[in-house]
Each structure stands twice: as C-alpha cells, then as structure tokens.
Amino acid sequence: MSELTVKDLSVGYTADSPAVSGISMEIAEGSVTAVIGPNGSGKSTLLKGILCFPGIHSSGLVTLDSVDVHSMKRTQRARRIAYLPQHPPVPAGLTAIETVLLGRFPHRSAWSNDSGKDIEIALEALEMVGAGHLSQKFTDEMSGGESRLVNLAAVLSQKTDVILLDEPGSSLDYGHAAQLWKLLSDLAARGIIILATTHRIEMSGNAFNKVLLLSEGRSLAFGEPEEVFSSGDLLSAVYNTPMEVKRSSPDGGWIVFPGGSS
Amino acid sequence: MKRTLEVLLLLAVLGIAVSLVTGPLGWRAPSRVIMYLRLPRILLAITAGASLAVSGCILQAVLRNPLATPYTLGISAGAGVTAGFIILSGVTLPVFIVYLSGTAGALAAATLTWFLASRGSRDHSSLILAGVTVNLLGASVLLLIEYMSPASRLVEIIRWMMGDLAVAGYTRVLFLVPFLVAGMIPALMKTGTLNQFLTGTEVAESRGVNTVRERLFLLITAAVLAGGAVGAVGPVGFVGLIVPHTVRRLAGGDYRRLLPLSALGGAVLMIWADIFSRVIVTPAELPIGVILSLLGGPFFLYLLVKKPTL
Numbered sequence: 001m002s003e004l005t006v007k008d009l010s011v012g013y014t015a016d017s018p019a020v021s022g023i024s025m026e027i028a029e030g031s032v033t034a035v036i037g038p039n040g041s042g043k044s045t046l047l048k049g050i051l052c053f054p055g056i057h058s059s060g061l062v063t064l065d066s067v068d069v070h071s072m073k074r075t076q077r078a079r080r081i082a083y084l085p086q087h088p089p090v091p092a093g094l095t096a097i098e099t100v101l102l103g104r105f106p107h108r109s110a111w112s113n114d115s116g117k118d119i120e121i122a123l124e125a126l127e128m129v130g131a132g133h134l135s136q137k138f139t140d141e142m143s144g145g146e147s148r149l150v151n152l153a154a155v156l157s158q159k160t161d162v163i164l165l166d167e168p169g170s171s172l173d174y175g176h177a178a179q180l181w182k183l184l185s186d187l188a189a190r191g192i193i194i195l196a197t198t199h200r201i202e203m204s205g206n207a208f209n210k211v212l213l214l215s216e217g218r219s220l221a222f223g224e225p226e227e228v229f230s231s232g233d234l235l236s237a238v239y240n241t242p243m244e245v246k247r248s249s250p251d252g253g254w255i256v257f258p259g260g261s262s
Numbered sequence: 263m264k265r266t267l268e269v270l271l272l273l274a275v276l277g278i279a280v281s282l283v284t285g286p287l288g289w290r291a292p293s294r295v296i297m298y299l300r301l302p303r304i305l306l307a308i309t310a311g312a313s314l315a316v317s318g319c320i321l322q323a324v325l326r327n328p329l330a331t332p333y334t335l336g337i338s339a340g341a342g343v344t345a346g347f348i349i350l351s352g353v354t355l356p357v358f359i360v361y362l363s364g365t366a367g368a369l370a371a372a373t374l375t376w377f378l379a380s381r382g383s384r385d386h387s388s389l390i391l392a393g394v395t396v397n398l399l400g401a402s403v404l405l406l407i408e409y410m411s412p413a414s415r416l417v418e419i420i421r422w423m424m425g426d427l428a429v430a431g432y433t434r435v436l437f438l439v440p441f442l443v444a445g446m447i448p449a450l451m452k453t454g455t456l457n458q459f460l461t462g463t464e465v466a467e468s469r470g471v472n473t474v475r476e477r478l479f480l481l482i483t484a485a486v487l488a489g490g491a492v493g494a495v496g497p498v499g500f501v502g503l504i505v506p507h508t509v510r511r512l513a514g515g516d517y518r519r520l521l522p523l524s525a526l527g528g529a530v531l532m533i534w535a536d537i538f539s540r541v542i543v544t545p546a547e548l549p550i551g552v553i554l555s556l557l558g559g560p561f562f563l564y565l566l567v568k569k570p571t572l
Contacts, residue, residue: 048464051467051468053463053464053467053468054463054467054473054474055385074467074470074471074472075470077470078468078469078470079470081468082468083464083465083468084465085462085464085465088461088462088464088465089326089460089461089462091457091460091461091515092510092515093510093511093514093515093516093520094460094514094515094516095514098514098516102457102458102460102461102469103469105454105457105458105469105470105471106469106470108454109454112454113518158469
C-alpha cells in the first residue's frame, strides 16, 4: 500500500526565506487531496518542493513508501511521481498523441522510438480524459482547455503511483472539469495518490477526500473535507471574506458561498 | 516526414550536380578542378550547413526560444575577435591553427556565456541574456580591432566575417569533420531529451531529465558544432534559424525527425546558397554570408508575420 509522507517540509526560491514552511501530512493510497488557499498561499510551491526542482530550496522530509523522494534517482522518481504545472509550455508541431507519448519518457531510453505498448497507453490516456478525438490534432492549434486535457493525458501515460496537479481544472468548461475530477476520483480508487491544488472547490464535486488548507505558506488545516470546512470562521479569515462551504446534499458535491450562505 | 526527406534528398542531389558543373568551363572543366576545387567546396557546404542547422535546432529547444541561433551564445563574436586579432597581428600561421583559433574563440565565448549565466539560475532566460552580453562585448572589441587595423587588414577582417567556402583541397573539410562527428552523434542520441525540453524545465525534470546537466551537455554539443563550422567557413548566419523553422513546418516538431532532417536541410541550404554566390555576379563570387543574409532578413520578416513557433 503506497503512502506519501511529508514531514516538516519548508520550500522556497531562496535558501533563507521559505515560501512554504512546516508542512506535514500523510496521504494514503486511494486518496484525492485538494490543496486550497488564497493566491500566494504556497500551493504551487508546495508541489514543486515535493519534487525539489532545480532552483527550489527545500528542507524536511518527503517519503514515498518510506523511500526519501529527494534522494531518488530522477528516472526512478519519474516512474513513481508525475507532475503537471498550471501553465506548461505548448510544444509546437506536435500532435496530441505525440505530446502524450512524451509522458512515456521515463519508461524508455532517451533515443528509442515509441513501442506499440507506449502508443496503446497514450491512446488509452487520451480516451480517459475524453480527448481521444484530438489525437491527430496539433497541440499549438488547440484551445486552452483541449491543451489541458492533452497534458493531463501525458501525465496519466507516465503510469505513476502519485500524481501532483497544479490547478488541473483551470481552462476547462463545467463538463470537462466534472469529468476530470471524476477521473481523478476513479484513479484514486485504483490506488493512485492524487494531490491537486485548486481554487474551485465547487467544480470538483465530491471527488476529494482530504483537504490541505494553506495560508501564507503555512498549513492551517489538514483532514477530511467535513472537518476542514466545518469552521466557517477559519475559511473566512483565510480568504478575508465571509465564507461557507457546504455539501449540496448529504452525499453531494461541495458548494462555496463567498460572502456567506445567508 | 517521408515526403520532406525525399524533397530534401532530391534538392541535395540536384544541388551537388549543379554545383559540380558551376564555374568557369562548366562541366568541361578539368577533372583536377572538380576534384580539388568544386568537390571539397560541396563537402564543406554540406558539413558546415549540417553543423550550423543542428546547432540552431538544439539551441531553440534548450533555450526555449524560437529565434535562438548558434550566435545567441556569443559564438560569432568570439570567433570574430580571435580572427580579428590574428589578422591584425599579421602573423602567418598554419591554416589548421587559423581555423582552430576561430573555433577556440567561439567555444571560449560560449563558455563565458555559461559562466555569466551562472550568476542567475542558468535557465533559458539567463543564458540568452548572457549570450547577448557576450555578443555585445565581442562586437565592441571587434570594432576596436577594426579601428586599429590598417585598411588592407580591415578589408580582410570584414571579408572573413562574411564567410567563405572557396577552398583548394580538403584541409578545411578534414578540419570540420571531427567537430561534426563529435557534435552530431550526441545530438542524435539526445533527441528524446530535446523533446522533453519543449515541455518546460519543470515537466522535463518531473519526467526524469536532469535539466541542468543536460542543458550544459547540449549547449556544449551546439557550441562544438557551430564553433567548428565558424572556424572552417567564418561566421555565416541564418542557417541555424531558417532550416529548423522550415523543417519544423514541413515535418513537425518531434526532434527525432526534426534534428536529422535539419542536418540535411542545412546541407541543402548551404549547397544552393553557394551555387547562387557563384553565379549572381559571375565570374566573380559573392561571399556566402551575403547570400544567407539576403535570405535571412526576409525570413525574419516571415517569422514576424507568421508568429514563430517552437
């Protein structure tokens, strides 16, 4: 059973001023964790810190199944953790299927061609995100939403145990956003750990089963959504506006009331 | 890809045939002229064109800039300064040493660019800024050399900067081949990595690419290719810009196709530019750099209108 553990993680763009500090959490397989918080609270930085990209300074411990993620070889790490930033560059002159196949990179040598299995996985990933019909379309001719779906498919084709997504629903319409969160929920049900930042809790239905609330680089709450959202005062203080988050029905999705529900 | 390959091969074969019979006496020229003047010239055009095109191709991915060329790293300026010093000094050096000094200047400039960029994060933006700085520094030093040079040497420097494919024998080709091999083999082996650079540093890292190490390796590869070519034919421009862009539009952006096709495209462009340089003002010759600049200017305009892609 996979488990991602973050212990006292601090992350920054310079060594002496962390943008995120003291983050600790344990995420078991099968869970979708929504990382929420106002702009500048450190959501994206946290994801970068988990992977410890060049130019990022981090301290603390991140382990996947008790193995230190920061000490893993890059290829080994890439086979276990995938990442999608909020605005990845769109490579020109590549079709959707070629772009998705780039996600197979950690599974083959740098100069080898795509195998039949790679192509099968890439096509399946495109179908999973509902973009199978785009496979031969050039990515630089796509809308922002289409491009987002293709990038998500590339992440899925990487076939990892953990997926880190920075605002995965941005640029997506209601239908595709709902489909995306349903997909993330299904992936979690297959044992994959999902960590996704989001500003749009209401777009995610009830896909996530953990919430990490960040403010000014610190973790203010981590736990079940009911637990985190129960304190309207905390959310109101974090977002600097009266705020409530409620379920639409006992098993329904979450609805956000900025300004309060009354 | 197949169609592009066929067209480029056809243009290459045609170009070689036309080039062999272009010049005084045409196809009736003595075999010595063909063997020791025209054939080595064609081989030089092929090797230099392939080197410059592949170098540009690599840099556009690594620097994430569609307008990056081998000269973005300051290679032209570095080679120009060393060539300028040698010409100004008036010393007579063995030809191999002359070529090598141009290459050494080019590689030294690329190294300086890398170290200047290390003041920042060595990402694509800081490398481009450092390259522009080195280019400006080199241009000002070259200007000083030109000012200090007597008229005859000044003409020689300017003429060298325009590029030259006129050869007698195979010395220059033999000089360039090791650089071509040393650059081309690693470049072809890294096409998958180059594809990952298209997706940005963070995504490439998350897929297992050591972006810092690979960026340095690919910059060295590009500098070796361009440095060798500049040493052999002078700092001719635009090949590294025109060819990758054209091939990208014809055959797509996958570097596993783009890179080898660009090598062929670079060879084709240089062969035909050389033919035109010999026929436009026949019996005299225009420097190849002039022909390529005449092509490069409108090509930039085309990119401006079409929006360059990467």
